Amino acid sequence: MMADGQKIRALSLSQREIAMAQQVRPQSAQNTISLKLYLPDCEPQAVKEAADQVLDSADIFAASLRHDALPQGGRAWQMVYGEEKLYACSVWEAYTAEQVENQMAALDRIPMDMEKQLYHAVVMPLSGGGVYLYVRFHHVIIDGYGMSLFVQRVLDVLGGKAAAEFVYAASDAAEVPQNSDDDGFWREYFRDADFEPAIFAEMKTGTETGAHETPQARSEKTTGFDSITRRIPDALMRGIEEFGRREQVTVPYVVAAAYAYYLAQATGKPDAVFLMPRLGRTPEQMDTLGCFTLLVPVRVRTECAGEGAGSFAALCRAAARAAREASAHKHMGFDRILSVLREDNTISEALAEYVFNFYRFQYQTALDYRVRFSVAGDMSNHMTFSLFYDRDGGLNMQFDYNSQYYTKERASYLADALCAILCDGVRDNVLSRSVGEAEFRKVTSVVGKQIDIRNDLTIPSLFRLAADCYRARPAVYAGDNVLTFAQLDMLSDRIACALVRRGVKSGDYVAFMLTRDIRLIPTILGISKSGAAFIPIDPAYPTERIAYIMENSCASCLISSPEIAMAGNYDYVDIDQLMRQEAACDLLPAIRQEQPAYMIYTSGTTGRPKGVMLSHRGIANIVHPDNNPFNRDITQNCRGIVAIGSICFDISLFEIFVPLMNGLFVELGSEKTMVDAGELASAILRQDRKSVV
Numbered sequence: 191m192m193a194d195g196q197k198i199r200a201l202s203l204s205q206r207e208i209a210m211a212q213q214v215r216p217q218s219a220q221n222t223i224s225l226k227l228y229l230p231d232c233e234p235q236a237v238k239e240a241a242d243q244v245l246d247s248a249d250i251f252a253a254s255l256r257h258d259a260l261p262q263g264g265r266a267w268q269m270v271y272g273e274e275k276l277y278a279c280s281v282w283e284a285y286t287a288e289q290v291e292n293q294m295a296a297l298d299r300i301p302m303d304m305e306k307q308l309y310h311a312v313v314m315p316l317s318g319g320g321v322y323l324y325v326r327f328h329h330v331i332i333d334g335y336g337m338s339l340f341v342q343r344v345l346d347v348l349g350g351k352a353a354a355e356f357v358y359a360a361s362d363a364a365e366v367p368q369n370s371d372d373d374g375f376w377r378e379y380f381r382d383a384d385f386e387p388a389i390f391a392e393m394k395t396g397t398e399t400g401a402h403e404t405p406q407a408r409s410e411k412t413t414g415f416d417s418i419t420r421r422i423p424d425a426l427m428r429g430i431e432e433f434g435r436r437e438q439v440t441v442p443y444v445v446a447a448a449y450a451y452y453l454a455q456a457t458g459k460p461d462a463v464f465l466m467p468r469l470g471r472t473p474e475q476m477d478t479l480g481c482f483t484l485l486v487p488v489r490v491r492t493e494c495a496g497e498g499a500g501s502f503a504a505l506c507r508a509a510a511r512a513a514r515e516a517s518a519h520k521h522m523g524f525d526r527i528l529s530v531l532r533e534d535n536t537i538s539e540a541l542a543e544y545v546f547n548f549y550r551f552q553y554q555t556a557l558d559y560r561v562r563f564s565v566a567g568d569m570s571n572h573m574t575f576s577l578f579y580d581r582d583g584g585l586n587m588q589f590d591y592n593s594q595y596y597t598k599e600r601a602s603y604l605a606d607a608l609c610a611i612l613c614d615g616v617r618d619n620v621l622s623r624s625v626g627e628a629e630f631r632k633v634t635s636v637v638g639k640q641i642d643i644r645n646d647l648t649i650p651s652l653f654r655l656a657a658d659c660y661r662a663r664p665a666v667y668a669g670d671n672v673l674t675f676a677q678l679d680m681l682s683d684r685i686a687c688a689l690v691r692r693g694v695k696s697g698d699y700v701a702f703m704l705t706r707d708i709r710l711i712p713t714i715l716g717i718s719k720s721g722a723a724f725i726p727i728d729p730a731y732p733t734e735r736i737a738y739i740m741e742n743s744c745a746s747c748l749i750s751s752p753e754i755a756m757a758g759n760y761d762y763v764d765i766d767q768l769m770r771q772e773a774a775c776d777l778l779p780a781i782r783q784e785q786p787a788y789m790i791y792t793s794g795t796t797g798r799p800k801g802v803m804l805s806h807r808g809i810a811n812i813v814h815p816d817n818n819p820f821n822r823d824i825t826q827n828c829r830g831i832v833a834i835g836s837i838c839f840d841i842s843l844f845e846i847f848v849p850l851m852n853g854l855f856v857e858l859g860s861e862k863t864m865v866d867a868g869e870l871a872s873a874i875l876r877q878d879r880k881s882v883v
Contacts, residue, residue: 198256199269201330203523204470205481208330209255209267210525212304220570221329222302225337226294228560230320232348234281237323238313240347241279244340245311250331250479252276255304269331279311279325290314294324298415298564302328329565333483335469337563338551340479345555372522373530379516380531383489386457388543388572390595417590418598419562420605426613427585433616437503441585442548442577443510447502448611449546449575450490450509451621452604460493464544464575465524468517485524486516487541492621502615547576552583562588572596573604643814648781648806649718652813652851654679660853667830667857671708675853678712681769685716686778688771692763694746696721696779699789701740702749702765703727703757706858709765710837711846713749716768721779722746723786723803726837729754735799739791743801783807790840812844813851821848830855832873834864 201209212221229237245251252272257265285293293314302308308331314322323344332340422430430444439447450462470482490509528541549563559581565574574590587608589601607622614622657665661676673681694700700722702713717724725743727736736756740748750757751765787806791799811817815825824831825848833845833856849856863869 197271198258199271201267201269202470202480202482203521204333204484205269205330206267207523207525208481209304212328212330221304222298222326223329223332223334223337223563223565224294224298224324224326225341225561225563227323227325227341227344228320229323229348230558232321232557234313234315234321236348237321237344238279238281240344241311241313241323241325243347244343245277245279245309247343248479251309253331254306254308255330257305277307277309277311279313279323281313282315284315284317286317290316290322294322295416297324297326302326304328304330330481332479333481334467334547334549334563334565335471335483335551336479336481338549338553339477341561342551342553342555345553345557345559349555349557372519372526375515375519376527376530379489380487383461383463385454385459385461385463385489387463387541388595389453389456390572390600415590416593416596416598416601417564417588418601418605419586419588420609421580422585422587422609422612424584426609426616429616430585430612433503433619434506437506439503439506439510442550443513444506444616445548445577445585445587445608445612446488446513446546447490447506447509448608448615449544451492451505451611452607453544454490454492460491462490462492462544463487463541464546465542465571466513466516466546468520470520484520486513486520487524487527488513488516488546500621501619502611502621503619505615505621542570543572545571545574547574549576549578552579553581555581562586564590573601643807643810645783647810648783648785649715649787649809649847650778650781652810652847653682653715656851656853663853664830664855665850666708666711667855668706668708668710669860673708673712678715680773681712682715682719683773683775683778684771685712685765685768686719687773687775688768689716689720689722689747689763690777690779691771692747694720694722696781697785698722698746699725699743699786700747700749701725701727701743701745703729703736703754703762704750704765705729705753706837706860708858709751709769710858711850711856712769713765714846717749718781718787719778721781721785724788725801726788726790726842728836728838729756731756731838733759738799739801742799743789743791781806783810788843790838809843809847813847815852824848824854825852828854830857832857832859832863832870834859834870836864 208221249271250269253269254272254276256268256270258268259265282293297310297312302310308328309325311323311325314324316322325340327337430441433439434441434444446466449464453462453464454460464487465485466488467483468486470484471478475482488509490505490512492505492508531541545565547565553559553561562578563576565576570592572592572595576588576590578586578588580586587605589605591601611622614620657675657679661674661679663675664672665675665678666673689700698721700717700720702717702724704710704713714724714726725739725745727739727748731739733756737759740760748757748760748762749765749768750760750762783806785806786803787809789801789803791801793799813821815821828849831845831849831854833842835842835845846856848854857873859870859873863873
C-alpha cells in the first residue's frame with residue numbers, strides 16, 4: 191500500500207543496469223559518484239543552506255528504491271518518491287586541507303545501500319579558511335551531467351539566485367528503440383580487434399600462492415583507489431584548441447586520441463579500447479536530475495588508414511569517428527553489448543578496464559570555486575581518466591586509478607606521456623616517438639613488483655613448506671637418478687646435522703666443489719639448514735682462483751669428493767660421508783632472514799674476484815610465484831625446469847629454487863646440455879613427466 195503523497199516510477203535503462211550491478215555486489219561502493227566543490231570565499235553555514243535549498247528543489251532527493259514483486263511474476267526495481275527529502279546536509283568541524291582530503295577519500299569507499307540511502311551531503315570547513323561541499327550519490331539517481339547541474343544550482347544560490355526546481359521527467363521517455371542491427375554492429379565493431387585490456391595485467395601487490403600459502407588461506411583482496419589531477423598547461427591548451435579548429439576535431443577527441451595512442455603503445459598493440467559515458471537524455475531531460483548516461487566501449491585503431499595516415503590529425507579523426515559509431519548503438523545498454531560479444535566468444539569484460547570521461551559543463555558564476563567528480567569509490571577497473579573545465583576555461587585531467595595496479599608514480603608517468611603526445615601532435619601533427627617500448631619499460635619499472643614477504647621465510651623454511659606439501663613428488667632429476675621431496679629433505683637434514691657436529695655454526699661460510707650430479711642440490715640445502723652460507727666453486731676453475739676463493743672467503747670447510755682432482759689440495763669433507771650420517775633435527779639452528787644465504791664470486795675481469803653476499807630474503811623474494819611473469823608462467827604451466835646455468839652464476843639459484851619452493855622438479859642439465867642446444871632439447875623431451883602432478 192503506497193503512502194499518501196508517494197508515487198512510483200520505473201527506472202531508465204542505465205538505472206536498471208546500475209541496480210542490477212549493485213545486486214551482484216551489495217556491500218560495494220562501486221556504484222557511487224561524488225563531487226568535491228571547493229569554495230575559498232564562502233562560509234560553512236551559507237554553503238549548507240545553499241545545498242539544502244537545491245536538495246529541497248528536486249523530488250529525486252525524496253526518493254528511495256524498492257524491489258517490488260511484479261503481477262506476472264518476478265521482481266523489478268522501482269523508484270519510490272515521497273514529499274520530503276530524506277537527509278539534510280550536515281556541517282563538520284574544521285580540519286586541515288590534508289585531513290579533509292583524507293576524509294572525502296574515506297567516505298568515497300563506504301558502501302551505500304540503495305534501498306536505504308541514495309545520497310550524503312557534508313560541508314567540510316578548512317582550518318585555514320574556505321570550505322568543501324562534499325556530496326556523494328548512489329549512481330542510480332544521478333550521472334555526471336546531473337551532478338554538473340547540481341553544482342550549477344548550488345553556485346546560483348550562493349550567488350544570490352533562487353534555487354530553480356528540478357523537474358524529473360518520466361524515465362520511459364529516455365527509452366529509444368533499439369536498432370535491429372545493433373547486435374551485428376557490435377560483433378563487426380570488435381571482429382578483428384587487437385588490443386590488451388590493461389597495461390598492468392597483474393596486480394602490483396602479489397597474492398601469496400604455491401608453497402608460501404595454501405589456497406584455503408588466500409582471501410580476496412579489497413579494491414581501492416587513489417587519484418591525481420593535472421592541469422593542461424595554458425600554452426598547450428591554446429595549441430589543442432587551435433589544432434582542433436584547424437582539423438575540425440573537438441577538444442575531447444584530441445585528448446581521447448592521445449589517450450588511445452598511449453594505451454596502444456604501452457601495451458604494444460595496434461588498437462586501444464576504453465569506455466565512454468554517453469548521454470542518453472531526451473531534450474526534455476536536459477534540465478533534470480536522474481541517471482540517463484549509457485556506457486559504450488570505443489575501439490580506436492591507432493594504425494589508421496586513409497588521408498593523412500600516420501598523422502596525429504588522422505588519429506584524432508579516427509577517435510571521433512569510432513566514438514560516434516559506438517554512440518549510435520548505445521541504447522541497447524552495456525550489459526547487452528557484453529552479452530552479444532560473449533555469444534561470439536570474443537572480448538567482453540576486458541572492454542571495461544579504462545574509462546574516458548569528458549565533463550562539458552562550464553559553470554556560470556562570479557564565485558571562485560574548484561570542482562572535481564569521482565566515480566572511483568570502489569574501483570573494479572584500472573583507470574578512469576576525466577577532463578574538467580575550470581572557472582578560467584582551462585582543462586584539468588583527473589586520473590582515478592585502482593591502487594592494486596597503479597601507484598602515483600605510474601599515474602604521473604601516464605599524465606606526463608599524454609602531455610608529450612599532445613604537444614608533439616598539435617605542434618607538428620606527428621605521433622609522439624617518446625612513447626613505445628622505452629616508455630613501457632619506464633612505466634612498468636617505476637616501483638617494481640610489490641610483494642609482501644613474510645619475515646620468517648628462509649631457504650630451509652621455504653623448502654620445508656614445499657616438502658611437507660609434496661613429499662612423494664619428484665624434486666630432483668640428475669641423469670638416471672631421482673630424489674623425491676621427502677628424500678631430498680632427509681638427505682639435506684643429514685648433511686646439515688653432520689656439518690653442525692663438525693663445528694659449523696650459524697653465520698659461517700661453507701664452500702662446495704662438486705660435479706653436476708644428484709648430490710649437488712642436497713648439499714646446497716644441507717649447508718643452508720646448518721645455518722651457514724654456501725659458496726659454490728666450479729671444479730673447472732683455475733688452481734689460483736680456487737685458492738683465492740678459499741682464502742678470501744674464510745670458509746669453515748670445503749665439501750667435495752675424491753673424483754674432483756683439485757679437492758686433493760685441500761682438507762675437504764667427503765660429501766658421501768656426510769650423506770650417510772644420522773639426522774637429528776634438534777641440532778639445527780634457527781635462521782634469520784637477514785643472515786647471509788650464499789656468496790658468489792665475480793669473474794674478476796675488472797680486478798680481483800669479489801665475493802658478493804646475498805641474504806635469505808632475496809631468495810624468499812625471487813621464488814615467490816608472483817615475482818615476475820617467468821615465475822607465474824613456470825608455476826602455473828610447468829611441471830619442472832631443466833637447469834643449465836653454472837652453479838657459480840646467480841641464475842642457477844633461480845633455476846633451482848623457483849621450481850623447488852613451488853613444488854616442481856629440477857632436472858640438472860649435464861655439462862654437455864649446458865653448451866649444446868640440441869642436447870638441451872633432448873633433455874627437455876627425454877622423459878615423460880606426465881606422472882608428475
